[in-house]
Amino acid sequence: MGKYVWPCPSYSRMSSGYGNRVHPIYGTVKFHDGVDLAAASGVPILAFGSGTVTVSGLNGGYGNYISINHGGGLMSFYGHCSKLYVSKGAKVTAGQKIAAVGTTGNSTGCHLHFGMHLNGSSVNPLNYVSSKDTVSNYSGAKSGGTATNTVKALFTAYYPANNAMEGGFLDALGNKLDPSKHTCAAPPSVPFGTKITVQGTGTALDGVTYTVNDRGGMIQIANGMYHFDLLMSSNAECNRWGKKYGKAVIGGSGGSSGSTSSGTSTEKEKKKDITTVVVKSVTGAAGTRKEILRDVPSCQMPGAELIIQNRNGQLQQPMIEGDIVWETTRSGAASSLTFTVVKDDTLNFHEGNPVSFRFNGANVFYGYVFKKSRSDNRLIKVTAHDQLRYFKNKDTISYTNKTYADVLKMLAADYGLKVGTVTDTKYKIPQRIEEGTLFDMLGNASDLTIINTGEVYVLYDDFGKLCLKPYESLLLPLYIDEDTAQGYSYTSSIDSDVYNRIKLAWDNDETGVREVHVMNNTASQSKWGTLQYYEKLDNALNTADLQTKAKALMNYYNVIHRELTMQKVFGDVRARAGTSVCVGMGLGDINIKNYMCVEKAKHTFSNGLYTMDLYLSGIRGEFSA
CATH class of the missing domain: 2.40.40.10 (RlpA-like domain)
Structure with a gap:
């Protein structure tokens, strides 16, 4: 629990620390009496602690500036603001919104300059507060300027x-x-x-x-x-x-500034920015599915082994007619297992029942029955999905200073999902409030991690356990060429998902202007013409973050989109979406001999014959020679 509150929860990074540094404008070594927190223009600035505003206005190189006296000789100050929401003499509470991030005064980009004095001398604010000290875990004095x-x-x-x-x-x-x-x-x-x-x-x-x-x-x-x-x-x-x-x-937020005949309030309070999601009530306890199938070891039999657990806890190994097909996709979808069982007097299973599939003793798939269909009384076609299917659920969440890995673990815990190896993705996302599918939330966390670290991680279900691993760790010792596949198909295109101009826009509510930022790639425009990507941002980004985002989008999209499908390759259960296999092919316009990422994989088990179709690309859709 924090004694104080971190003043800018939505910051993207600390762009400058406390102490001596080379000044970004003057180019000489100067003492920096605070920390710079890079953030988009308009992002809320919160009071570090309760106290009285001693300055609110322009203050030289600090630009729009606020200082707060917290008592005991402690004073905090906030520079380069775009807006000031409190006046001199106002009483404020810890975590109260007092200003908005800007770039006024001597500033090279949008950020908050946050500093502190103790008995008139500069002190490092990081000795008092960190980004972990959120409003929600504030434990300091509740009294202050707006306390009643x-x-x-x-x-x-x-x-x-x-x-x-x-x-x-x-x-x-x-x-x-x-x-x-x-x-x-x-x-x-x-x-x-x-x-x-x-x-x-x-x-x-x-x-x-x-x-x-x-x-x-x-x-x-x-x-x-x-x-x-x-x-x-x-x-x-x-x-x-x-x-x-x-x-x-x-003090306090007060009641009304007007009255009715009954003396009730007529002035509407200003709406607050939504920064946190809080569950106020829950009806009924979350159900838990009993799964004894998880603990059943493989019988190490050759060929396919498919087992279904019914509601009574009975394990059934049904007779299969036709093919068993296992399909995986690299992002945004669960893997699936489809098969057809022969109905007899003993077979009894329902939607939601656990299913396991092994081949030659190797674990392949663990999931749940989601769909049953039949065209006659004898055969039942079954579709099962792994745990990732539950990430299609829609929800709303908020979090602060969590990594992609942390968000995955948090969502898994919320939905009672099993977790396996989850690599530390390191980059902490400052603050997010999300609404949409769980896949959307994890996709956003993945994108932010890629933009800030350049690292790509693969999320998948490994036989009933969610795993998150670096792309580089999933290289397989498999070599595929024309001799090891029965066929292939190849296309190259700039017709979809290829862009060489990135245009990002956001609405500046301070000026009433829609600001547009553009990045061009002259080389590819001279070959393909102008192919434009446009995105309207919900929130403003500072110049550095805009350039970073535009560069990441350009790297991703400014490549010829090539697709290679290797058909009827000799099967290997390790080759799932997100892994990489070595490919050697002469494709006419390009010869490749390098690792390719498996975007999708379709494995077919058919009466003892096991083959796979692999849909391949580079990690951004590109091919390397």
Whole structure:
């Protein structure tokens, strides 16, 4: 549990640390009095801890700047903001949104400069807080600027003399008084901008919230009684209301800034950004399927061994008619096993029952019956899928600072799925809120990992256990050429999924402009013409992240799309989607002799004959000579 809150949960990386560094603008060694957190423009900045805002505005090279006094000599500050949401004197709580990331002042790109002082001297903020210190696990003091404090109060109505507000009557901040703003005058110890909610007067103003923007010589605290002057909407209302005793709630989000006849709130609170998904209720316990089939060892018999466990825990080895077909796909789909069984008096199984398949004693497939169909009373065609089928479920989740591997384990735990070897993917994704299929969520985690590390990982089910391994670790000692396959088909194309111009757009709500960023590949455009990829981003990226994303997309798509299918190759159960086999082929326009990635694999077991069709490509669809 964190004593403080990390100020920028949606940052992409720490672009500069604390201490001496070569200044990115001046080119000389200068002391850097904070850490730079790269993030998209407009990303929320949160208060490190509870306290009082001491500065809010332009501050030299820091640009738009906020500083907060946390007490005990500790002060935090936030530079280069695009927007400031709190004013000087405001009380804030830990984790409150105080500003938005920008690139004002001396800045080379969108980021937050986050620094701290202790008793006036610079200190490393990482000694106090880390990216693990989220709002959800905050354990520090809950009190602060917007924490509520209820006091005894004397409320006095006021209105400028002779109804002459238009004549230039100003508040203590130099602004014209405006009754629609529901402002009030308060004792000097109550900062400007503080919310004051009226209670206990027995009038229609109970529950109405005012904002402190004024002072007065008689507005003090006397014998524990706080005096407040409430600005009324007219001179007549001021005379009717007069003075009332009651209670004032100082701080908090307040109630209303307006009133109805019943004194209820009429001002709508601003909507908060959705950053976290919380399960509020669950009806019924999650069911658990009993699977004794998992623990059944292979009988090491030659040929095919297919077993189904029924609901009664009985293991059945049905008679198979025709082929058994096992198919795998590299991403976004579960593997499948299709077969046809002969119905007899003893065979009894249903949808959801476990299925295992081995060949010559080697583990091939473990999954569950998802579909049964028949065209006569004797034969039942069965389709089974492995655990990845459950990743077609739709859901909504949020997470912070998790790797691709962490997200996989989290989703597996949520759905009661078994996990095998899961490699540490290292890159921690700062913050995500996701909605869609589990495949979509894992695909996003995979894409972010590729963009930030260049590493490609393969997700697959290994006989009933989810595995995540580096692409390089799945190279197989198999050589395939024209002599080892009965046939092949080859196509090369720039007609689909090939692009040499990347165009990324996002809507800047600060300027009302749709900003477009373009990356061209001149060499391939001179050969193929312009093939454009366009994507409208949900969130802004800083310049460095835009370039990184555009480069990753260009690397992926700016290649001739080539597909090679090797047909009726002598079967090997190790050759599943995501693995790589060595291929030697002369294809006319290109001769290849290197490892190729298996995009899809179809294994057919037919009366003792075992062959496979392999759909091959490079890891990005390219072929290397």
